[in-house]
Amino acid sequence: xxxxxxxxxxxxxxxxxxxxxxxxxxxxxxxxxxxxxxxxxxxxxxxxxxxxxxxxxxxxxxxxxxxxxxxxxxxxxxxxxxxxxxxxxxxxxxxxxxxxxxxxxxxxxxxxxxxxxxxxxxxxxxxxxxxxxxxxxxxxxxxxxxxxxxxxxxxxxxxxxxxxxxxxxxxxxxxxxxxxxxxxxxxxxxxxxxxxxxxxxxxxxxxxxxxxxxxxxxxxxxxxxxxxxxxxxxxxxxxxxxxxxxxxxxxxxxx
Numbered sequence: 470x471x472x473x474x475x476x477x478x479x480x481x482x483x484x485x486x487x488x489x490x491x492x493x494x495x496x497x498x499x500x501x502x503x504x505x506x507x508x509x510x511x512x513x514x515x516x517x518x519x520x521x522x523x524x525x526x527x528x529x530x531x532x533x534x535x536x537x538x539x540x541x542x543x544x545x546x547x548x549x550x551x552x553x554x555x556x557x558x559x560x561x562x563x564x565x566x567x568x569x570x571x572x573x574x575x576x577x578x579x580x581x582x583x584x585x586x587x588x589x590x591x592x593x594x595x596x597x598x599x600x601x602x603x604x605x606x607x608x609x610x611x612x613x614x615x616x617x618x619x620x621x622x623x624x625x626x627x628x629x630x631x632x633x634x635x636x637x638x639x640x641x642x643x644x645x646x647x648x649x650x651x652x653x654x655x656x657x658x659x660x661x662x663x664x665x666x667x668x669x670x671x672x673x674x675x676x677x678x679x680x681x682x683x684x685x686x687x688x689x690x691x692x693x694x695x696x697x698x699x700x701x702x703x704x705x706x707x708x709x710x711x712x713x714x715x716x717x718x719x720x721x722x723x724x
Contacts, residue, residue, distance in 0.1 A: 483589055485582040488545035495539035502543050503534060507566070510550050515564050526567065533568050538575050549578035557581075618643065622706065631703035633667060633696055641698040649709040652701060660704075664688070664696035 494503065507530070511521055522530060538546070553560050558577045562570075621640050624632070644650040652660070668688050675682050688696070 483585050484548055485545070485585045486589065488542055488548055489582070491542040491544055493540055493542055494534065494546075497543075500531070503531060506543050506546060509547055510566055513547075513550055513554055514562065514566055516566055517564065520565060522567065530566075530568050530571060533571065537572070541575065546575065549574055552578065552581065613639070613643070622710070625703070625706055628703065631663075631667065631700045633671075633699040635695060637699045637702060638695045641702040644702070644705075644709045645698075647713070649712050650701065650705045652705075656701070657697070660697040660700045661693065663700050664693055667696055667700070668692070 497503070507522075507527070510516075541549075549558075552558050553562050553574045558574065558581055560573060560577055617636060618640050621632075621637065641650065665688070669684070672682055672684050672686060676684065
């Protein structure tokens with residue numbers, strides 16, 4: 470596997486998952502890849518030629534691999550031994566390779582692999598479960614329209630002054646995002662000035678109710694935006710509905 474291919478694959482999962490998707494040993498057409506793998510492990514473990522397996526011992530090891538570990542891939546077994554040598558599997562490794570060592574490494578790696586993949590899938594499933602679907606978005610919007618926007622439109626018919634609050638601000642944002650309300654610099658300045666007036670009125674109301682607030686308290690930028698937006702909605706709602714070309718009675722069908 471080329472380096473850039475590996476980098477691409479590991480973006481979607483751990484190496485244990487990447488390597489396990491390759492061709493299994495049981496599906497190999499020749500024993501050459503297994504022989505090459507064993508030579509790789511010899512070099513990795515720094516096994517001198519005098520200590521390498523003889524023909525009979527290697528035959529036994531090959532039989533063990535085919536009978537017990539053929540569901541692994543060549544790169545996966547190499548990866549397992551790299552982990553063992555680096556100490557990540559918690560095994561004591563020596564300059565030796567035989568059937569017992571091979572089995573110990575692969576069995577420990579199997580547990581390591583299962584845990585690694587389980588954690589990966591758990592984390593990714595959590596992300597998917599937490600990801601809101603378009604159907605859920607549509608349902609939320611429909612409920613918002615029915616419980617917030619339509620009542621506001623009906624209430625607006627009898628309002629004599631702007632209704633100010635975070636819920637009304639959300640209604641404004643709904644129209645704003647749909648570009649049904651458009652404000653030029655003159656209107657923005659006008660609504661900001663009115664926001665200051667209503668802020669002062671609200672400070673006096675809060676003071677009369679016993680709140681310890683200063684009548685000179687300055688609005689935060691966020692509060693000013695909320696006040697200005699509510700005031701803008703009060704004046705711009707009719708134009709917004711006209712732009713949308715919607716009779717408010719049929720909004721739940723349109724939006």
